[in-house]
Amino acid sequence: MANGPTRRITYRDAMREAIREALTRDPRVFLMGEDVGRYGGAYAVSKGLLAEFGPERIRDTPLSESTFVGAGIGAALGGSRPIVEVMTVNFSLLALDQIVNTAATIRHMSGGQFSVPVVIRMATGAGRQLAAQHAHSLEGWLAHVPGLRIVEPATIEDARGMLWTALQDPDPVLIFEHQTLYNLEGDLPADAGPVDIDRAVVRRHGGDVTVITYGAMLYKSLAAAATLAADGVECEVIDLRTLRPLDMNTIFESVRRTRRVAIVDEGWRSGGLSAEIAARLAESAFYDLDAPIARVCSAEVPIPYPKHLEDAAVPQAAAIVDAVRALLPAPAPR
Amino acid sequence: MSEFRMPSLGADMEAGTLVEWTKAPGDTVARGDIVAVVDTDKGAIEIEVFEPGTIERLLVEPGQKVPVGTALAIIRGANETPGAAAPAAVGAPAAPVRTRVSPAARKAAEQLHVDLAGVVGQGPGGAITVADVERAAAAGPPAPKTSTRAAGMRAAIGAAMARSKREIPHLYLSTTVDVTQPLAWLGLANQARPVTERLLPIVLFLKAVANAAVEVPAVNGTWNENGFVPGAGVHIGCAIALRDGGLVAPALHDVDKKSLGEAGRDLMDLVSRARAGSLRSSEMTDATITLTNLGDLGVDAAYAVIYPPQVAIVAIGRVVERPWVVAGRVEPRSVVTLSLSADHRAVDGRQAGAFLAAVERALQAPEAL
Secondary structure, eight states: OOOSOEEEEEHHHHHHHHHHHHHHHOTTEEEEETTSSSSOOTTSTTTTHHHHHOTTTEEEOOSOHHHHHHHHHHHHHTTOEEEEEEEEHHHHGGGHIIIIIIITTHHHHTTTSOOOOOEEEEEEOSSSSOOTTTOOOOHHHHTTSTTOEEEOOOSHHHHHHHHHHHHHOSSOEEEEEEGGGTTOEEEEETTOOOOOSSOOEEEEOOSSEEEEEOTTHHHHHHHHHHHHHHTTOOEEEEEOOEEETTOHHHHHHHHHHHOOEEEEEEEESTTSHHHHHHHHHHHHSGGGOSSOOEEEEEOSSOOOSSHHHHHHHSOOHHHHHHHHHTTSOOOOOO | OEEEEOOOOSTTOOEEEEEEESSOTTOEEOTTOEEEEEEETTEEEEEEOSSOEEEEEEOSOTTOEEETTOEEEEEEOTTSOTTOOOOGGGOSOOSOOOOOBOHHHHHHHHHHTOOGGGOOOOSGGGOBOHHHHHHHHHTOSOSOTTOOHHHHHHHHHHHHHHHHHHHOOEEEEEEEEEOHHHHHHHHHHHHTSOGGGOOOHHHHHHHHHHHHHHHSGGGSEEEETTEEEEOSSOOEEEOEEOTTSOEEOOEETTGGGSOHHHHHHHHHHHHHHHHHTOEEHHHHHOOSEEEEEOGGGTOSOOOOOOOTTBSEEEEEOOOEEEEEEETTEEEEEEEEEEEEEEETTTOOHHHHHHHHHHHHHHHHOGGGO
16 A cells, blocks of 8 residues: 555554554553553553553553543543553443443533543454453444544554544544454554544445445455455445444445445444444435345354354355345346 | 246247236136236237146236246145245245336436336346446337337347347248149138138148148257257147237147138137237247248248247248149149248258148148148
C-alpha cells in the first residue's frame, strides 16, 4: 500500500507503539487495566511499558471491570486522557453500566457541559480456543448505543494509527482488537501516522459483489475474494473500521456499482451489526439491489472450545465464497 | 405429490401466460384431462395432465406469465392423503409463483424502456437481474408490447427455423408420383359418403405417410443430445395456416391406426381447433414427423425445413396434369411431387429413399389405406 520505506511489524507491536506514542505526546494519557503493568497485558501489548513510563501511567487494576472502567470515566471527566484495557469484550459486560449508562450519556445529561474523552480497548473474537466466555464478538451490542464510537482496526496501519485519533475524540471511543490479529505481521510505512476513524475503506476493488466486513473477517473475506477472482468474480471488499457511526456512504457508493451485497460478520446474525447494515441497505439502496442481501455470520451458539467446532461456528472463507456465488446468475449450462 | 409444470409447447417456447384453470383444487383428474389454458405465441393451448390424481393446490394465477418448467399446480396421486408432506422435489413454494425481478432490474427496465414481461431471468432462482434487462435492451427495440400475436408467432417460427437450419444437417429427396388412380378412387369413394364425411386428397397423403413411417421408422421420431428417439406412435404434425397469418403444426395422433374416415374427421377437427386457438398441449409437443401441403398455393414442389426436434418433414406440391409415360405411351396424368427433408444425423439417404418409395407405393393402393 505504502510507497515509501516500510518496516516489518506485528499488530501487537503496532498497538504498543501507538500507546507509547500517546504516552509520550500527551502527559494526560495513562493506561490502566488488569495485568497491563507487571504482566505486560493479557496479550502482551503493554509489555515493557511499566518499566518505561512507571506505575503512575501504567496502572494495574483490581479484577473489577465496573470499578476500573468507572475510574477511567472519572479520570476523563477530571481532565485525563485514560486508555482503559478490558481483557475481552465478554468481561466488558461487567462494566456495561459504566459504559452505557455513564460514559455514553454524560454529554447528553449535562447539556453538553461535560464530555468523557476515555478510550476503552478490548480484545474480541474467536479463533484461539478460548471458549464461550472469552471469545464472543459483541461489538454489535455496543455499536447499538448512541454516545459511543466503536472502531475495530483490522490492519497493522490501523492498529498503529487509530489510538491517537481516538484520544483526540472528546467522547468515549471503544477500540476492538481481534485476538487472532495480534500476531499478524505486515509492513508499516515508516511515516505512518494517525488514522481516520470516520470512514470505511475499500480493501479490494471489484465490480461484481460488495463484501462488507471488519476485523479478522477482513482476511477471510479477502481470501474468499481471491478464490472467486480465479473464477472471474470480482468482489469489492469493504473494511468498515468504524462500527459506530457506520460510514454508509462508502457502502452505498460501492453497492450502487455492484448491486450485490454479502455482509460478513463474526457476530451472531439475530439483531447483529449485519442486520443493521442490511436494514439500512434495504431502506436506502433497495432499488440498487440486484439480489437479496446475503449475510455470513457466526452460528448462533456460544463459541465452542474444540478447534473443529470453533472453526465450524465462525464464518470461514468457503462459506463466504458460497454466499457470494448464490448472489450471482447460475453459470450457463454447458 | 407431483408438480404440474408449464410445458414447452415447441422448440422455441420460453414462457407462457396462464389464461385460465379449468380445474379447481379438490378436482379429480385423469390422464389426458385438460386442466388449464395457456396462451403462447402459437395461440391459446389447452394443457393436459399426464398423471391421474387430485388437484392439491394451484400455484399460478391466471394472467401470470411464467417460464417453461415453472410449477403451475401440485397434484396429489391417487394413493396419497390430502395435505401429506410434499416430496423434497417440490420444494417450499406454497405461495403463488411470481416472476422475481430484482429492484435494480426494475429500475433498469424503467430507464431502458424494457418490458419485463418479455425478459427471461437468469439470476438466482430465475430472477430477472440488471444483466437480463440490459441483454434484452441490447437485443434491440424488442417486439413492442402492442405487437400482434402474428408478430410473436413470426418470431417463434423464425427462432425454430433458424435453430433447425443451424443444427440439423438436412438432406432432400423428391419424387414425382402419378396420382391419377388414387384420386379417381377417392372420387368414387366420396360418392358413397355423405357430403360432410367426404375425404380430401390430403387424407390419402396423410395415411400414406403414416403407413410409410411404420415401414421406415427411422424418419419417425425425434433427435436429442443422446441421438435418435423413435416415436412412441405415428403422430403426424399437420402444418396448418392460420387465418390471421402464421402457422402451427399440431400432431394428429396415431394416424397409422386410423381409418381414412377417422383420419379425415380428426384432421378437420384439428384444423378448426387450430384456427379457433384451442389446441391441446400434447398436440403441440408430440408430433413425430410433419406433413406440409403447399400444393394449393400453386407450387410444383417444396423442400421444407424440419421442425426440431423431429427428424423429417414431407412436403406436397400441387397436383398437376402432365404428359406422362405409362406403359410406353404418353398420357395425360395427374402427378404430384413429394419431397422429404430428413435429418442426416438420424436418417441416411437409403432410408430416406425407401421412405418416399413406401409413400408412393401406399398411394397406389388407396383402398388399403
